[in-house]
Amino acid sequence: MRTLNVALGARAYPIHIGGSLLDRPELILPHLKTRRVVIVTNDVVGPLYLERLQSGLKALDVGVGTVVLPDGECHKDWQTLNLIFDALLGDRCERSTTLIALGGGVVGDMGGFAAACYQRGMPFIQVPTTLLAQVDSSVGGKTAINHPLGKNMIGAFYQPRLVLADTSVLNTLPPRELAAGLAEVIKYGLIRDPEFLEWLEINLDRLLEREPEALAFAIERSCSNKAEVVAADETEQGERALLNLGHTFGHAIEAGLGYGVCLHGEAVAIGTMMAAELSLRLGWLSATELARIESLFRRAGLPVTGPKLGVERYLDLMSHDKKVEAGRLRLVLLRGLGKAVIHADSPAADLAAAIEARCA
Ligand SMILES: O=C(O)C(=O)C[C@@H](O)[C@H](O)[C@H](O)COP(=O)(O)O
Ligand SMILES: [Zn+2]
Numbered sequence: 001m002r003t004l005n006v007a008l009g010a011r012a013y014p015i016h017i018g019g020s021l022l023d024r025p026e027l028i029l030p031h032l033k034t035r036r037v038v039i040v041t042n043d044v045v046g047p048l049y050l051e052r053l054q055s056g057l058k059a060l061d062v063g064v065g066t067v068v069l070p071d072g073e074c075h076k077d078w079q080t081l082n083l084i085f086d087a088l089l090g091d092r093c094e095r096s097t098t099l100i101a102l103g104g105g106v107v108g109d110m111g112g113f114a115a116a117c118y119q120r121g122m123p124f125i126q127v128p129t130t131l132l133a134q135v136d137s138s139v140g141g142k143t144a145i146n147h148p149l150g151k152n153m154i155g156a157f158y159q160p161r162l163v164l165a166d167t168s169v170l171n172t173l174p175p176r177e178l179a180a181g182l183a184e185v186i187k188y189g190l191i192r193d194p195e196f197l198e199w200l201e202i203n204l205d206r207l208l209e210r211e212p213e214a215l216a217f218a219i220e221r222s223c224s225n226k227a228e229v230v231a232a233d234e235t236e237q238g239e240r241a242l243l244n245l246g247h248t249f250g251h252a253i254e255a256g257l258g259y260g261v262c263l264h265g266e267a268v269a270i271g272t273m274m275a276a277e278l279s280l281r282l283g284w285l286s287a288t289e290l291a292r293i294e295s296l297f298r299r300a301g302l303p304v305t306g307p308k309l310g311v312e313r314y315l316d317l318m319s320h321d322k323k324v325e326a327g328r329l330r331l332v333l334l335r336g337l338g339k340a341v342i343h344a345d346s347p348a349a350d351l352a353a354a355i356e357a358r359c360a
Pocket of ligand 2: 184247
């Protein structure tokens with residue numbers, strides 16, 4: 001097991017990464033306030049892993065309640081969130097009860113938001129079961145639900161007390177979900193870690209073959225990048241926005257198509273290609289560098305062109321982005337491979353051309 005720390009002062013927390021950690025509930029125990037938890041999961045992950053986590057905790061004399069949500073990004077909404085509140089209230093959960101999110105990004109984001117709201121805040125632990133959740137969404141405390149007009153629009157910054165990433169569970173992950181997680185892994189290389197990007201270019205096939213050593217390295221390196229950024233800028237006043245590479249375009253695709261049609265990681269890959277196209281037009285990225293990004297996404301099995309929603313529709317959806325300031329769209333762009341910047345007021349013609357260049 002490898003352990004990283006998210007350095008947030010009194011709210012600092014560990015990220016444990018390793019095989020079979022679901023069988024080590026003693027790692028969870030020190031982070032509980034009382035011996036009572038509610039595990040929130042979904043109807044795909046639940047049948048695979050809920051019993052294991054539940055029985056391990058019970059053996060340590062922890063009282064365990066469970067909530068099983070319907071699976072999918074299309075359920076990341078008020079109605080489904082309310083199922084968690086119904087269960088917490090129905091079970092008479094206290095403010096000291098710990099909510100454990102067992103699942104991918106949707107379960108983690110909704111579980112975290114429910115924990116932030118229930119009785120104005122209950123302890124929260126992330127047990128991510130997808131690659132995307134292990135390398136990105138379980139770390140950093142962004143919790144939210146979607147709105148038809150925009151992704152993650154209603155939420156809170158609310159940090160977990162522990163992230164427990166069991167890499168063995170990735171063996172049951174569908175290939176499409178593995179690829180979606182790789183989009184966020186590649187993102188770290190592109191925005192701030194050129195050495196990691198080169199490692200990915202060399203070792204991508206090992207990740208696709210789910211070689212445990214390679215996966216553990218990629219997860220640790222991704223989490224270490226994320227932990228550094230979050231510790232420096234928890235609530236996204238500056239540097240943290242760089243973690244949003246590809247997301248302004250990507251979120252427009254997710255909302256425009258209807259949540260769940262395109263996986264988040266797939267939308268991020270397409271969005272990153274649009275950001276790269278714009279960076280190319282601004283003279284910040286060479287055609288060779290753009291081709292390297294495209295080749296990596298393609299090899300990972302990710303899409304590199306998006307739906308033909310029309311430039312106007314893209315821009316309308318993008319205008320809801322959380323990085324918009326005083327009505328000005330701010331985009332994360334690349335100034336070479338391994339260096340991201342935030343840029344306002346991109347020339348309209350270049351932006352439109354970048355979107356069009358990547359619409360199938
Ligand atoms: O943690 C962050 O900060 C990120 O931006 C990571 C993203 O990969 C993640 O998808 C995040 O939820 C997007 O945040 P949002 O603020 O754009 O909704
Ligand atoms: Zn993301």
